[in-house]
Amino acid sequence: MRIVVVGASGNHGTALLRRLRRESGLELVGVARRLPDPSAGSPYDAAEWHSCDIGEPGAVDQLAGIFAGADAVVHLAWQIQPSHDQRQLHRTNVGGSRTVVDAVLRAKVPALVYASSVGTYAPGPKDHPVSERWPTTGVRASSYSRDKAAVEELLDRVEREHPGLRIVRLRPGLVFQRDAATEITRYFLGPFAPVRLLRYGRLPLVPTHPRLRMQAVHADDVADAYARAVLGDARGAFNVAADPVLTPELVARHFHGWTVPVAAPVLRTAAALTWRARLQPVDPGWVQLALGVPLMSSERAETELGWRPETDALTALRELFAGMADGGHTPSPPMSARNDLAGRPGALLLGRPAGHGNPY
Numbered sequence: 001m002r003i004v005v006v007g008a009s010g011n012h013g014t015a016l017l018r019r020l021r022r023e024s025g026l027e028l029v030g031v032a033r034r035l036p037d038p039s040a041g042s043p044y045d046a047a048e049w050h051s052c053d054i055g056e057p058g059a060v061d062q063l064a065g066i067f068a069g070a071d072a073v074v075h076l077a078w079q080i081q082p083s084h085d086q087r088q089l090h091r092t093n094v095g096g097s098r099t100v101v102d103a104v105l106r107a108k109v110p111a112l113v114y115a116s117s118v119g120t121y122a123p124g125p126k127d128h129p130v131s132e133r134w135p136t137t138g139v140r141a142s143s144y145s146r147d148k149a150a151v152e153e154l155l156d157r158v159e160r161e162h163p164g165l166r167i168v169r170l171r172p173g174l175v176f177q178r179d180a181a182t183e184i185t186r187y188f189l190g191p192f193a194p195v196r197l198l199r200y201g202r203l204p205l206v207p208t209h210p211r212l213r214m215q216a217v218h219a220d221d222v223a224d225a226y227a228r229a230v231l232g233d234a235r236g237a238f239n240v241a242a243d244p245v246l247t248p249e250l251v252a253r254h255f256h257g258w259t260v261p262v263a264a265p266v267l268r269t270a271a272a273l274t275w276r277a278r279l280q281p282v283d284p285g286w287v288q289l290a291l292g293v294p295l296m297s298s299e300r301a302e303t304e305l306g307w308r309p310e311t312d313a314l315t316a317l318r319e320l321f322a323g324m325a326d327g328g329h330t331p332s333p334p335m336s337a338r339n340d341l342a343g344r345p346g347a348l349l350l351g352r353p354a355g356h357g358n359p360y
Contacts, residue, residue: 003230004029004070004109006054006063006100007077008047009036009332011180012115012226015219016074017043019227031066032077032333040331054096055079063103072111072230075100080187083275083283086143093147094154101158104165111166113229114155116237118173118215120148124294126213131297132171132237139292142285168229172222173215173241173296176316180219181323183335190280199325203255207262208248211291215241218311218319228305239296242309246317254314255321264291 003020007013008030020026021043030036030047033054038045050066052059054077067073077100079092097114104112119142122135138149152169159167176184185195197204217240225240244250252259264287271284301307311319322328329337 001025001072001231002027002029002070003072003074004031004067005047005074005076006031006052007075007115008032008049009034009044010076010334011175011177011183011219012076012222014043014179014330014332014335015177015223016076016226017046019220019223020230021046023227023231029066029070031063034333036330036332044332053092054099055092059096060099060102060106063100064106067103067107067109070107070109072113073100073104073109074113074115074226074230076115078115080144081281083281084278089143090147094150097151098154101154105158105162110164111168111230113168113170113226114151115226116152116169116171117144117148118171118239118241118293118296119145119289120152120171121293121296123292126211126295129239129295129297132239132300134294139285139289141288142292143283144285145289145293166233166235168234169237170222170225170229171237171239171296172217172225173313174217174246175219175222176216176320177219178319178323178328179330180335181320181326181328182337183329184320185324186281188282188286192279195324197325198321201255201321203251203257203321206248206252206255206257206259207267208252208259209262209264209267209291211264212248213295214246214290215296216246216313216316217242217309218316221307221309221311224310225301225305225307228307232305234304238301238305238307239298240301240307241296241298242311242313242316244313245295246313250314251317254318267291 005013009032028047030049031052035049035051036044052062079089120136122137124130124134136149136152138145222240248259267287268284271287274280275283329335
């Protein structure tokens with residue numbers, strides 16, 4: 001069975017390669033803009049690698065050639081930075097996803113598994129979970145969410161026009177692992193965050209708001225959900241998240257900190273001012289996204305995929321924080337410590353891209 005993973009060098013992709021190499025009889029192909037060195041060892045030595053920028057004109061021809069003879073394509077590629085260049089992000093995320101889908105159809109691949117996100121959902125409840133039927137129109141103030149919703153709309157149309165193509169959409173919460181610590185710090189915190197203080201297991205102050213309730217899943221668990229989707233015959237969308245829900249109170253209690261109530265306008269304004277001043281890399285739309293997205297039920301994944309998380313969300317967060325304190329990374333370009341040069345103050349002020357990456 002030949003499986004092609006687009007965006008195989010990032011957080012999700014690295015974990016998926018680890019998971020799939022445990023299966024016998026699989027031929028794994030990795031596609032990325034910046035290739036890892038297979039000589040670096042596991043899991044990157046498990047795949048045949050091809051370099052491709054999916055947002056480039058003409059990429060559909062290259063991808064169709066790579067996809068030829070594949071039994072399934074897993075589309076994980078997504079660009080988070082540079083957040084100050086929304087056109088570039090849309091080019092890669094929406095345009096590139098359209099290119100991947102066109103190449104799948106041209107190569108007559110029978111199955112496509114797509115990395116969607118909780119971020120595709122319209123604003124919803126924080127006091128009870130929703131199913132996959134919740135509207136996928138996104139949080140309009142977030143460009144990330146708008147792009148995720150646009151790709152879901154594209155897949156809706158493809159499903160109607162090509163019913164023979166098996167499409168699976170996984171919608172995970174935040175995806176954590178130790179090896180992604182440097183990458184996540186670079187994409188979301190920037191060079192001024194005092195992450196090394198986390199080595200003491202303390203988070204002194206935690207902002208709290210009634211709607212700051214989020215879900216997470218360990219990268220190895222979300223990789224298992226991808227593997228089950230690829231190797232099985234499921235169709236449709238699946239929420240993927242582990243318990244417990246991460247509330248500010250829970251995080252503060254486990255990391256020996258204090259909660260500080262903060263109003264939503266203050267959170268948005270602080271994010272906007274620091275982003276415009278290039279003191280941190282994420283735009284205020286991420287605050288709107290965190291406040292807006294609903295809690296998800298993973299019941300369908302448990303029932304139809306037979307999926308169960310082995311790591312709870314709090315343990316996954318603890319592992320990520322430990323990795324942040326110690327500079328956890330892999331040799332893959334998006335996750336490499338050497339790529340941390342792109343997150344240093346000078347590069348941040350210049351708006352230098354930090355590359356591809358999907359943290360949800």
